[in-house]
Amino acid sequence: MNATVVKVGIADLKVAKSPELLRTSGLGSCVGVVIYDLSSKIAGLAHIMLPSSELSKDKNQNQMKYADTAIDLLVQLLIDQGAKTYAMKSKLAGGAQMFTFTSSNDTLRVGKRNTEAVLKRLEKHRIPVIAKDVGGNSGRTIEFNTDTGMLKIKTVNQGIGEI
Amino acid sequence: MTYIDQLSNYHLDVLKEIGNIGSGNATTSLSKLLNRRVEMKVPSVRLLDFNEMMDIVGGAEEIVVSIFLRLSGDFPGNMFFVLSPTQAESFVHKITGDVQFSFDDLDEIGLSAIQELGNILAGSYLSALSDFTKLAIHPSVPSLTMDMAGAVLTQGLIELSQESDYAIIIDTIIKDHDSNHDSTNGHFFLLPDPGAFSKLFDALGVSE
Numbered sequence: 267m268n269a270t271v272v273k274v275g276i277a278d279l280k281v282a283k284s285p286e287l288l289r290t291s292g293l294g295s296c297v298g299v300v301i302y303d304l305s306s307k308i309a310g311l312a313h314i315m316l317p318s319s320e321l322s323k324d325k326n327q328n329q330m331k332y333a334d335t336a337i338d339l340l341v342q343l344l345i346d347q348g349a350k351t352y353a354m355k356s357k358l359a360g361g362a363q364m365f366t367f368t369s370s371n372d373t374l375r376v377g378k379r380n381t382e383a384v385l386k387r388l389e390k391h392r393i394p395v396i397a398k399d400v401g402g403n404s405g406r407t408i409e410f411n412t413d414t415g416m417l418k419i420k421t422v423n424q425g426i427g428e429i
Numbered sequence: 430m431t432y433i434d435q436l437s438n439y440h441l442d443v444l445k446e447i448g449n450i451g452s453g454n455a456t457t458s459l460s461k462l463l464n465r466r467v468e469m470k471v472p473s474v475r476l477l478d479f480n481e482m483m484d485i486v487g488g489a490e491e492i493v494v495s496i497f498l499r500l501s502g503d504f505p506g507n508m509f510f511v512l513s514p515t516q517a518e519s520f521v522h523k524i525t526g527d528v529q530f531s532f533d534d535l536d537e538i539g540l541s542a543i544q545e546l547g548n549i550l551a552g553s554y555l556s557a558l559s560d561f562t563k564l565a566i567h568p569s570v571p572s573l574t575m576d577m578a579g580a581v582l583t584q585g586l587i588e589l590s591q592e593s594d595y596a597i598i599i600d601t602i603i604k605d606h607d608s609n610h611d612s613t614n615g616h617f618f619l620l621p622d623p624g625a626f627s628k629l630f631d632a633l634g635v636s637e
Contacts, residue, residue: 403574405580
């Protein structure tokens with residue numbers, strides 16, 4: 267039986283229930299965060315692009331784009347769908363540095379800043395991080411199994427792994 | 430109101446012409462370098478959201494060879510030269526004469542050749558642009574990566590994603606005549622930062 271795959275785009279987030287799979291493709295400096303409640307078999311995935319909504323110059327903010335607002339929104343959506351806050355756990359992947367430059371340009375280190383911002387926000391919600399695969403310089407495609415709580419990670423050079 | 434709402438159709442035509450001048454020059458360089466015919470399509474200027482941009486190159490997971498330059502000076506922005514791995518390999522074969530080269534086992538000479546190719550093409554694109562607009566454009570050293578399109582291209586969106594969920598993208602498709610693969614089209618992407626437009630239009634005297 268093939269489970270339905272719920273696709274999450276860039277600066278996007280979705281919630282899914284077992285036996286659905288949550289998937290996002292081509293994470294570079296972006297971070298994919300899964301927050302899940304295995305007892306309720308419900309999970310959400312956010313594809314985060316930037317660390318903080320406070321630095322944004324955009325008036326009509328897309329809350330799904332920033333680590334702080336996306337995680338807040340994701341937690342709320344999960345609660346609305348019946349997940350228990352105390353049972354929530356998290357896994358994340360991404361935050362790579364795709365290009366190396368000698369320049370001091372801050373945007374090139376956005377992967378690391380994204381990861382830090384995500385971890386900080388998860389801590390604020392007291393959601394434990396069970397596993398993470400972050401940094402490096404490879405793009406990642408991730409797929410979360412809402413039934414088993416396993417996160418499958420695919421890269422171009424290292425093939426497929428699971429955390 | 431965002432910077433995007435301020436652009437008229439007339440401005441989009443100006444951007445298209447910019448792409449035409451730049452990529453016309455670059456395509457000529459490429460053709461000389463490969464010593465064969467290379468065709469270029471009329472550039473398109475499109476307003477795309479981030480996910481639509483990935484679709485142009487075959488989806489976020491599609492593996493692409495990409496040469497990336499960050500532009501600073503009067504015209505800040507990002508530039509990409511994106512190729513399929515097969516197409517990049519065929520370019521390396523032609524330039525180095527080493528038909529064994531493959532991205533499966535990364536060989537220094539081949540990689541260096543493709544990086545230099547990117548350097549030359551971006552250089553001719555940008556110098557044409559700079560001559561036409563009289564703007565000072567300073568490209569960074571080009572950086573070569575082969576990875577998923579989503580991972581690669583989002584790097585060029587970071588700057589403008591702080592202001593908007595859409596990107597103005599000046600896209601030129603180049604078609605290589607010797608290649609048998611129909612799908613292997615290369616792309617020049619020029620992604621100006623939000624702040625780049627007013628200076629550009631001022632320089633060309635079309636700000637209103």
